[in-house]
Amino acid sequence: MGQVLYFDLLPLIGELPAWNAGAHVDLLLGNGLIRQYSLCGDPADGTRYRLAVLLDENSRGGSRAVHQQVKSGAELEIGAPRNLFPLAVSKGHSIFVGGGIGVTPLMAMAYDLWDHKRPFTLHYIARDPVFAPILQAAPFASCVQIHDRSNRSAPRFDPSSALRDAVVTGAHIYTCGPVALMDAVEESARLAGLPDAQIHREAFSALPVSGGECFEVLAAKSGVRVQVGADETITAALARVGVKVTVSCEQGICGTCVVDLLEGDPDHRDEYLTNDERSEQIALCCSRAKSPLLVVDL
Template identity: 75%
Template sequence: MSTQTIEVRVGSCELIGKVLSFDLLPVTDELPPWEAGAHIDLILGDDLVRQYSLCGDPADKTRYCLAVLLEENSRGGSRTVHETVRPGAVLKIGAPRNLFPLVPSEGPDVLIGGGIGVTPLIAMAHELGDRNVPFTLHYVARDPAFAAFLQASSFADRVQIHDRSNPSTSRPDLSSVLQGIGRGHVYTCGPVALMDGVQEAALALGLTEAQIHREAFSALPISGGETFEVLAAKSGVRVQVGADEPITAALARAGVKVTVSCEQGICGTCVVDLLEGDPDHRDEYLTEDERTDQIALCCSRAKSPLLVVDL
């Protein structure tokens, strides 16, 4: 989670289908600048922090825009947003963080989002439009809750909606979607199966790895690994971590508490310094440079028999 906390006031709110769209305005100072692909931490309570992609126009420096889908199996975040976010409410957020930036390109670029993974692509569509870069945005979903939101956007003429609510409807032909991309780039966010399919189709068409960009909204699963040990250096506690057990749970059994929030490897709350060992990073938060000496304990595993962490 970002260490910088910013106080904001909710501006306009609009419920479009199951999606609550709302603006966040500065209470005092100006909001930090951001670029398409960035997300923020939305602090909803002492132990409830959720990450949402900014989906407004990055050229608008006066506000942040979020669009939150009310999920049927909500773990508390989307439900709390829909129940409590109202015009005038004062909230706290973290500063924008971007692990999914746009790369300079003359296009045409292709944006492919599945489910809630479409949200960072909305900001990309705004930014590409501002740059006059040709693009198309493809939205794939079994419950296309963001369809009305996209159809009301300024770039609606560049949106293609692939409604998969009918079980007989097949996934879009990704090879056809990516035809003619040339030196452009493809950006995809959503379920792993969709992103893997996009990557496979792009590589088959001759695109390079550098032209393919993806972001997941959750970490890789922790199941299916080997057992290993973790030593908390400061406390001297050494524990065995089970094959299907988070490191945080193993440490908690031994009395070493680690603060967690999303428990999906995307917020950074449980990140600590790594002192020794070979980690198997499964988070979506740390950059490659940060992974040299840090680890997200809620989801990561080990390639070595022992990890030593600064706890």
Template identity: 45%
Template sequence: MNIALSAHGNAMIHQVNRSARLQVRVAAKTTEAQDIAGFELVDWSGEDLPAFTAGSHVDVFMANGLVRQYSLRNNPSERHRYRLGVLRDQQGAGGSIFMHDMLKSGDVIEISHPRNAFPLNEQASSSLLLAGGIGVTPILSMAHRLSALGQDFALHYCARNLDRMAFRAELETGPFKTQVHFHLDDGPPEQKLSIAELLQSSPKGTHLYVCGPRGFMDAVIGEAERSWPKETIHREYFGKIADVGSSDDRPFAVQIASTGQVFAVPAGESVVSVLGTNGIEIPVSCEQGICGTCVTRVLAGLPDHRDLYLTDAEHAANDLMTPCCSRALSEIVVLDL
């Protein structure tokens, strides 16, 4: 995964288990496609790794000080390894470049315990898995799990061309190969994906899982929302999301519940930035409201939600916010810090 950017799932408050880290060794580093590297991580002492569920991701703590999230793409039944896929992003902040250029086989790094903000409904009568580019990483894990359960599903994988189609050999030869469909931007017309036709032909009650670039996801989700029940549509964003903020920022204040301190948050500056300047650190990763690392409990006040991580129900409850990008509609918000 290029950074796991979830839009749905239970919020995980940053104070919980944030200090718990795993030491893992890079057992293998491979080239999986153009600009995509694969990493196999094992426990540095040879023990089993913590169990995970399909759709999970881990935080990777890098030697350059960055923290980035990457999806686990392997079968959740595997406890001896975690497998990642990382897209090199030349325009990013340096996380993927570190993974590609600096990390090598044999290195020992620290990661978090697996977390899941993109869970699979294993009781669904059927599942439709749609992946665009590097978004195939959590989708692969879901396919492994559904196959092991003997559940009905189909996987559609879209890429620019064959050179950019990662994990193709695994998909073409794996236990669910007959349920995999490939779609290339430079392929023949009959091979290209028709989102509308695919969604319309899916059995009633099917759950949809989609992950990939923003444009791809917008097209799929927009079409699905025309007729699919909202609770059957699941998504996870990858890469940078533009326009998370707003041009109509207004100043407000934030109060720290444990000390009573109040800090002014001016227009154009985030809560995380203001608090950091005053010695109050909130862990962050994407800083765009899409990874969930900074989610913090709100004790009073009304947040101005600008994230793509919390669910609609969590937005409506107004007791959580992402201080990396969200602001306040009230004059002050009180944070559980």
């Protein structure tokens, strides 16, 4: 899996803003580089923000910058906590399925439910389960099932088996990690008879930006029109002709670059917008087009 940096952020002065399980913060890493990381500690602990950052071999700069900059005593600038993946208000059982680094927001949820004496099961699936010692030492360790994919003799995680009693218990399902894992969990939940309102997911990356045909984008307010190359993002193409779009994650998961779509047939590749929102909006950092032209409200 690679090296994971697990660290606490403490306030220089005053108190840290309160947060709820599922929240993330922006790390401002210099030179306009901003990345989002889930808070993975106990929301009841107001003294610190706990983060875990994987050093990604294919890093676009964010995880590498974190591993270089984060040292004991270092000062970092962060944004206030934001939550796009909240716990539902429910007295029923909760089932968490985290793949790799995707387990981090689920750890905060586990702390929250444990503190409030609400039932849950946390499944952690990884080829290199670096969080296993942390989970095994947590107060909720008895609620954790670790699926080590490096152990070929061990049975593979089976979503349908994990969710077998979900309808009976009125469970809410929360999954975060690789898209294939989340899709499998979501499909199993629906086959088990769970309604969409009880299925929750958060992605750490969107579909690949490259691939497909070239197309044009018209910024309606400025009247600027530009061609987007096959291996180019819409934001990069617009920047070439002087139309600046504010971006943050650049992976289609934070919503910073979402704008209104006025015309055209988009190829949505984000993990932020709902299906209803996609009829009127588009995430410019990762999405593409199925039609020759997109017109956006810029």
